[in-house]
Amino acid sequence: MKGIIQKYFSTKRLILLIIAMAILIFIPALENRRLLNIAIIALMYVTLGESWNLLSGMSGLFSINHALFFGLGTYGVTFGLNKLGFSVLGSILLGLAMNLVAATIVGYIGTKLSGLYFTMAFIGLWQTVYTFSYQFFSITGGSLGLSMPRELLLSKRTLYFIALIMAIASMIFYQFIRRSRLGTNFVALKENPDLANALGSNIRGYRFLSTIISACMASFAGSFYAFYMMTNNPEVFSGIISLKIIMVVIVGGMGHVFGPLLGISFVIMDELIRGMMPSQFAPFSVIIYGFALIIMAMVKPEGLISIFKKKPKDNGVAAKQSKKATA
Amino acid sequence: MFLKVENATTRFGGLVANDNVNIEVSKGEIVGLIGPNGAGKSTMFKSINGFNRLSSGEIYFKNKRITKMETYKICKMGITCTFQHAQLFQGITLEESVLLGAYNRRKTKKEALKFAHQMIDFVGLSDKKDYRVSKLNMFERKKAELAAAMATEPELLLLDELFAGLVPTEVDSFVELVRKVNKQLGISILIVEHVLKAIMSLSNKVYVLEYGKIIAHGSPAEVTTNPTVIKAYLGGDYDADVS
Ligand SMILES: Nc1ncnc2c1ncn2[C@@H]1O[C@H](COP(=O)(O)OP(=O)(O)O)[C@@H](O)[C@H]1O
Ligand SMILES: [Mg+2]
Numbered sequence: 001m002k003g004i005i006q007k008y009f010s011t012k013r014l015i016l017l018i019i020a021m022a023i024l025i026f027i028p029a030l031e032n033r034r035l036l037n038i039a040i041i042a043l044m045y046v047t048l049g050e051s052w053n054l055l056s057g058m059s060g061l062f063s064i065n066h067a068l069f070f071g072l073g074t075y076g077v078t079f080g081l082n083k084l085g086f087s088v089l090g091s092i093l094l095g096l097a098m099n100l101v102a103a104t105i106v107g108y109i110g111t112k113l114s115g116l117y118f119t120m121a122f123i124g125l126w127q128t129v130y131t132f133s134y135q136f137f138s139i140t141g142g143s144l145g146l147s148m149p150r151e152l153l154l155s156k157r158t159l160y161f162i163a164l165i166m167a168i169a170s171m172i173f174y175q176f177i178r179r180s181r182l183g184t185n186f187v188a189l190k191e192n193p194d195l196a197n198a199l200g201s202n203i204r205g206y207r208f209l210s211t212i213i214s215a216c217m218a219s220f221a222g223s224f225y226a227f228y229m230m231t232n233n234p235e236v237f238s239g240i241i242s243l244k245i246i247m248v249v250i251v252g253g254m255g256h257v258f259g260p261l262l263g264i265s266f267v268i269m270d271e272l273i274r275g276m277m278p279s280q281f282a283p284f285s286v287i288i289y290g291f292a293l294i295i296m297a298m299v300k301p302e303g304l305i306s307i308f309k310k311k312p313k314d315n316g317v318a319a320k321q322s323k324k325a326t327a
Numbered sequence: 328m329f330l331k332v333e334n335a336t337t338r339f340g341g342l343v344a345n346d347n348v349n350i351e352v353s354k355g356e357i358v359g360l361i362g363p364n365g366a367g368k369s370t371m372f373k374s375i376n377g378f379n380r381l382s383s384g385e386i387y388f389k390n391k392r393i394t395k396m397e398t399y400k401i402c403k404m405g406i407t408c409t410f411q412h413a414q415l416f417q418g419i420t421l422e423e424s425v426l427l428g429a430y431n432r433r434k435t436k437k438e439a440l441k442f443a444h445q446m447i448d449f450v451g452l453s454d455k456k457d458y459r460v461s462k463l464n465m466f467e468r469k470k471a472e473l474a475a476a477m478a479t480e481p482e483l484l485l486l487d488e489l490f491a492g493l494v495p496t497e498v499d500s501f502v503e504l505v506r507k508v509n510k511q512l513g514i515s516i517l518i519v520e521h522v523l524k525a526i527m528s529l530s531n532k533v534y535v536l537e538y539g540k541i542i543a544h545g546s547p548a549e550v551t552t553n554p555t556v557i558k559a560y561l562g563g564d565y566d567a568d569v570s
Contacts, residue, residue: 181430181439184419188427191416198376198410200402200431200479255418 028157036156038271042264046167049248049260050174051217057255059210060190064119065126066245069215071237072098073222078232082146092223103215111204133234145231175257253305262304329354335384344370346539357516359526362536368519372485376408377401405482409472415460421471422456428478446474466497486518
């Protein structure tokens with residue numbers, strides 16, 4: 001166990017992590033509802049961020065409508081519980097199953113053809129599902145939504161800890177994949193697919209697999225959101241959620257396990273600002289995201305993570321060199 | 328037959344990049360493919376590797392037809408190529424780049440990493456294994472590329488202008504390295520090269536391409552004294568150049 005930890009996290013990182021955990025465990029003790037809500041949403045975005053990061057940051061497939069996978073996770077739970085009488089586990093699995101279908105469609109079209117088609121397949125499927133969620137009232141509950149059984153109402157504190165565990169688990173999972181055979185193939189796929197192919201990597205298979213893994217991660221976050229909202233709402237598919245997921249990773253740092261963790265500073269800021277603004281201005285928050293993205297692109301194109309790296313393109317090597325030199 | 332290219336023709340619109348090309352490579356051989364720029368050498372390599380689809384003709388490897396096979400499957404069968412314009416994987420370390428190749432025949436990370444280290448050692452880059460590819464110089468990058476290709480454990484290596492951009496002393500040491508790959512590991516090699524001295528000293532057999540057609544083939548000595556080749560491609564005073 002100790003070996004595993006040492007393999008994945010350096011001592012410095014581990015200490016930082018422990019401090020972060022202490023703060024995170026302390027938050028519910030403050031008994032501040034608004035703060036707790038923000039924390040829950042922010043932690044959920046860590047999971048969503050890692051999901052997007054795996055597909056887009058690690059494997060280089062740009063997912064433009066990640067809310068599709070998130071929303072299906074939510075609808076799987078509400079539909080399973082409300083209409084089919086499934087158990088909690090069964091309805092979470094239903095969300096996963098729906099995501100498998102969606103990821104298979106996107107992945108199939110996307111891997112048959114080029115990267116542009118991947119994005120187009122995504123938009124097409126997303127638009128279909130989004131429209132469906134509004135239109136077919138008897139199945140989806142339309143814009144009113146399907147409510148969840150009252151006895152499943154969880155306390156905010158419980159939700160918080162579930163979100164926290166999911167966030168940590170998704171980070172560990174991301175890093176585990178990155179270090180594995182899969183991760184090497186995913187990164188090679190992003191860096192130079194033709195060469196990866198020539199070196200025996202089944203690039204279409206790995207594109208497909210990356211899409212499926214990413215969709216399943218987002219599905220868990222979506223199912224969690226159903227328990228947070230206690231209902232569904234077509235807006236779980238909205239472009240704003242997709243945009244936020246992308247921003248969390250880009251602001252934090254693409255292709256890095258700590259990217260989403262740093263990136264949720266943006267979500268927290270956004271929630272705080274929206275709390276202060278009159279509600280009729282809420283739609284304008286998109287403008288703020290847009291500006292934040294432009295500023296980030298200009299000032300820190302590699303994300304907040306670059307603050308922590310001395311030489312962003314050479315991480316690790318320079319440090320090891322100087323260690324050797326002093327030894 | 329080990330590798331057999333049979334009447335291979337590749338058209339890009341109106342352009343015939345390969346016109347009825349026949350090439351044979353026996354196991355253990357080093358075979359050279361030369362010709363002026365635009366003759367269709369890279370196109371031939373890409374066809375063998377499944378990146379291009381032949382307009383007509385067939386390619387056989389170890390008596391199996393590989394004409395329409397996917398690139399990664401051809402690699403699994405035992406043919407690996409290096410690219411003319413060396414890119415490798417810029418954002419990851421040399422070690423991980425070679426590791427990807429090693430996963431071709433090895434399931435676990437431990438086994439693959441061990442073999443990757445052997446290959447990095449073989450090309451003499453052990454001290455650079457934690458470097459990002461983007462930090463390596465041209466010479467090191469070419470060696471890294473060779474190591475990654477070798478990590479797939481091929482039976483046949485296709486090397487496309489691997490020596491391009493190297494200074495003469497580097498070319499000399501690379502020639503030795505390629506010879507070592509062939510002699511020590513028993514890997515057959517099909518090589519495209521502009522540095523004629525290098526290719527003539529390495530090859531058992533040479534094919535000359537011009538405008539997509541094979542205009543001559545035979546031993547280096549035969550090819551360099553072939554009047555058609557001298558006239559069409561090498562120029563009158565080439566003989567002096569080889570010796
Ligand atoms: N994908 C392609 N589409 C169109 N023309 C191509 C393509 N690839 C190569 N060609 C053309 O085919 C000819 C042969 O190219 P190539 O095989 O790269 O030559 P060489 O490697 O011998 O220099 C050139 O005229 C080149 O422009
Ligand atoms: Mg060429």
